[in-house]
Amino acid sequence: MERDAAIALVRDLLTSATRHDTARLLELYADDAVVISPLFGEVRGSTAIAETWRSLFTGLADFKADVGHVLVDGDRIAVLAEVAATDAIGWFGLSPTFGPIRYKLVLLFTVKDGRVIRDERLYDSVGIIERLEKVRLDKELRTAAAVQRMLLSRTHHRTPFSESVGDSVACRAIGGDFFEILESANGDIGLALGDVAGKGPAAALLASMLQGMLATEVRSADGPAAILTRMNRGLAARNIESRFATIVYAVLSPGGRLVYSNAGHNAPALITRTGVHRLTTGGPILGAFPEIAFEEATVQLHASDTLVMFTDGVTEARNVSSDEFGEARLLASISTDCGAAPRDLLRRIFDDVRAFCRDTEQADDITVTVTRFAGAS
Secondary structure (H helix, E strand, O other): OOHHHHHHHHHHHHHHHHOOOHHHHHHHEEEEEEEEEOOOEEEEOHHHHHHHHHHHHHHOOOOEEEEEEEEEEOOEEEEEEEEEEEOOOOOOOOOOOOOEEEEEEEEEEEEEOOEEEEEEEEEOHHHHHHHHHHHHHHHHHHHHHHHHHHHOOOOEEEEOOEEEEEEEEOOOOOOOEEEEEEEOOOOOEEEEEEEEOOOHHHHHHHHHHHHHHHHHHHHHOOOHHHHHHHHHHHHHHOOOOOOOEEEEEEEEOOOOEEEEEEEOOOOOEEEEOOEEEEOOOEEOOEOOOOOOOOOOEEEEOOOOOEEEEEOHHHHOOEOOOOOEOHHHHHHHHHHOOOOOOHHHHHHHHHHHHHHHHOOOOOOOOEEEEEEEEOOOO
16 A cells, blocks of 8 residues: 555544544445454454444543554554543543543554555553553542641631631642631630641641541640640550651630640741740650650730741742741741731731742642731620
C-alpha cells in the first residue's frame, strides 16, 4: 500500500473514532477483520468490531485520538497515538473514575484492498493504571479536603463579650493544621489551634483525631493544662511513630479571664493597650513524653484586647529568595491597625503573607485565628 494512502486510511479511521462515526468505522474494516485489544480481547468480524467501538464511545464519551508517528511497511502500518477522554468505562477491572485521562497506545494495522483486516492495539497499561490511580487519588483528596473543611471549627463566632474568626490554607489538598472555637455550657469560649508534624493524609487524619479528642475532653470543664495532659497521654499511648503535634488551648470567660496552656506551639500574640505579650506557659509537644504534666497561666483581658494564634506555616512562609516571613513581619502586620475588626485583621495577615510569598509554593499549612474581647458582659 502506498504510504500516502496508508496514512490517509489511518487518519480516516481515527478521525471517525473521534467523531464517534460508527458507520464509517464499519466501512473501514474488512468483513472478516480481527481486532486484538487488551480491553476487549480478540474480536472477529466487522459487525462485532463496530460494537466494541460503540462500547468505547459509551464509556469514553469525549474520546479523542491524536495521531503521532505513522510507519508504513507494505501492507503493515504502525501508529503511535495519544487518546484523551473522561474515564467512565472502568479499565482492567477498576471502577470508573469519571475523571480526565490521557494515555498512549500503539496501533498495528494490516490492510488489504484499502480496508483493515487486522487491528492490534498495544496500550501503555502500566501508564493507564497509574493515571487512573492518580485521578482516583485526586478525587479522593478533593473529597477529603471538603470533609476536612467541614470538620474545621466554624470560621466566625460571636458572643456578647467576644468575636473570633479563623482560617486555614493547606499547602496540599489536605493538611495537618486545625483550629476550634468552642462554646461551653457555662458560656466560656474555648480556643484551640494545632499543628501535626508531617504533611498530607496521615497528618490530616491525626489532626482529625486530635480534634475529636479535644471535643471530648472539653466536656469535662477541666482547665487547659489538665486537658492537654490527658490528650498527651492518649496520643503517646497510641504509639504512632514519628507523629507529634503542637497545640495551644485557651478558655475565655465572659469576665475576660483567659486561661491557657501551650504544648510546644508558636506562642500566640496577645495585643493589649500596653503592647504585645506572648503566651508561652505550658509544656512540650504532644506525644513525645507520656508522663509530662502541663502548666497553665491566667491573663485578665480588657476591652479591645486581641488574641492572635498562628501556626509556623505563617512565620516560615518563604518567598522566591527563600527568605522567611518571620515573626517580625507578623507582629508588624497585626500591629499596623490592631483596632481593626477581627475579620479584617485576619484578612490582612493572609494578604501580607501572600504578598510576601507571591507565587512561591509553600511547604507548610497556614492557619490563623483572631479573637477580640469586647468587654465584660
